[in-house]
Amino acid sequence: MENTYVIGIDLGGTNTELGLVRNDGHIVARHNLSTKDYSSFPPFADDMVKAAGELCAAGDPETGWHGTVNDLRGIGIGAPNADPNTSSMVEPPNLKQFKGVSNFAVEFRRCGVTVPVAVDNDANAAALGEMVYGGATGMKHFIMITLGTGVGSGIVVDGKLVHGSTGTAGELGHNILIPNGRECSCGRRGCLETYTSARGIVQTYIEVRREMGAPADAKEHPGWIGPEVTDAEIHSITVGMAASAGDPLALEAFRRVGYWLGIACANAVTFSAPECIFLMGGPTKVGDPLLRPLRKSFDEHLLNIYQGKCRIEMSHLKTNEVAILGAAALVS
């Protein structure tokens, strides 16, 4: 089979990374742009298309392929608050410099791109990436949950992403897990995000250490976060490292986070009965301290008719590749 190429663009608040992706999922080359250096969208679009052109010109040394952006199969962009129906971002919260509507299709056409341009939000792109290049190959029904600053999700039903009537379906991070629970940045209370995002993990740890105090055998736990570290200084990575080192407080925090996420996953199954729920994102890297209580809670809370029919897995894609591969999958 002849090789085809796409450009995947992972647009983030700080950095934007472009990758030239071969149809077998190999990222041939990358280019980085500093998103925050742009004060409006059109010059940013100019530079994205220029960088894409340079990646195409350099081409794939392994196969000898090279060309222009219009020799690609297309350009896919994973971006916050992106709406695939309109090919645009609308006032993304972390990209306030791009006021109003930032329309990728229109701007890329202006820059001479004639091949397909597809846009979707980052969690949806990650789900597609898993389907095209990762562990969900051939699956008709699965869910991707991304843990990070927020909690995102991409839901695949009958082999297609669920976009719903608004284009913005699949916001499981804002499913209310505990009515009247923790305050969420969305202005409501009790959203899954407040319990299982990076910030949710930190808040849980702080609650745990307030409840439990220093462990009796604190000195035996090199990972233990001492009282000299203030609440404000604790990051989810700190908690993850402490848990990995065996700190009982950090392990208890992840036990609670896993318990909550297990309920949310069991609830998601009652909706679309997926074969698998994939997880990705920084807070999942801790591994067993999160996964064990998560799977235990999932089994306990899963309705009997679904028992043994849905598993929870980590994304099969590499952390530093998933965003670009997800974006690439939008045009694959």
Add this chain to the structure above:
Amino acid sequence: MENTYVIGIDLGGTNTELGLVRNDGHIVARHNLSTKDYSSFPPFADDMVKAAGELCAAGDPETGWHGTVNDLRGIGIGAPNADPNTSSMVEPPNLKQFKGVSNFAVEFRRCGVTVPVAVDNDANAAALGEMVYGGATGMKHFIMITLGTGVGSGIVVDGKLVHGSTGTAGELGHNILIPNGRECSCGRRGCLETYTSARGIVQTYIEVRREMGAPADAKEHPGWIGPEVTDAEIHSITVGMAASAGDPLALEAFRRVGYWLGIACANAVTFSAPECIFLMGGPTKVGDPLLRPLRKSFDEHLLNIYQGKCRIEMSHLKTNEVAILGAAALVS
């Protein structure tokens, strides 16, 4: 356009009703069988096919159409625990006389039916009925929630029922609304069903009257359920009638039920971003005492990006027609 006909069968634990349905949604004639009189499935299938044959033979006086079951477009069956992939019910809890697997396609073929036979669970059938004959005509994304002895749901995404990898997706009644909440018949705790089914309404009323006691102006409320009515004697219809008559305790019970259902509906929107959530079933007949607090809670708990984009409506189909029309829609 030439008229076509299907038989819709609403299979219930006590009664099974067959209807001859014209393609414009008119139920031409009906026939009733007493489900509980059958001790095994094959003779029951014999009688269903025989009754269907009689309905076809009598035909449609308005158009003059008549024929045999094999002149139909098909036969659709809405039944508890039915799996469309296997065309069968597996040990439905309220039909214990039909042990093991009751396969409609196989039994109906044995009885000489050669036209398509389609089976689905009752809530999914109701959703399809709404799409083909009711208020969801032309909608790509909507959800049907049925309140009754249990709480069922049918979810439509991209114009198709979501069946998931197991064939049994769409069990929102067993979404855990309150972790570690009320005991559910499924063996878990806190399921939506325990708060908003007929039984959930009764339990809520009992809790309310325990908390609040007799209203100060009880005598002014002809609907008030006096202390002479024991907890065991209260049915959801009793509570509905009391609420309609203005009883503050019953109104408070429905206010709580509406509050809970509003959260569940808002959560469902984060999944598939439907245009509309339809409600049907006995407990919804009370109307405003349920719908007002439900819509209020829905608005309060709906994520901002969905505000104004999803409405809650009663099913547009008549209560005594929805089950047959839903079953008919399976082959429409």
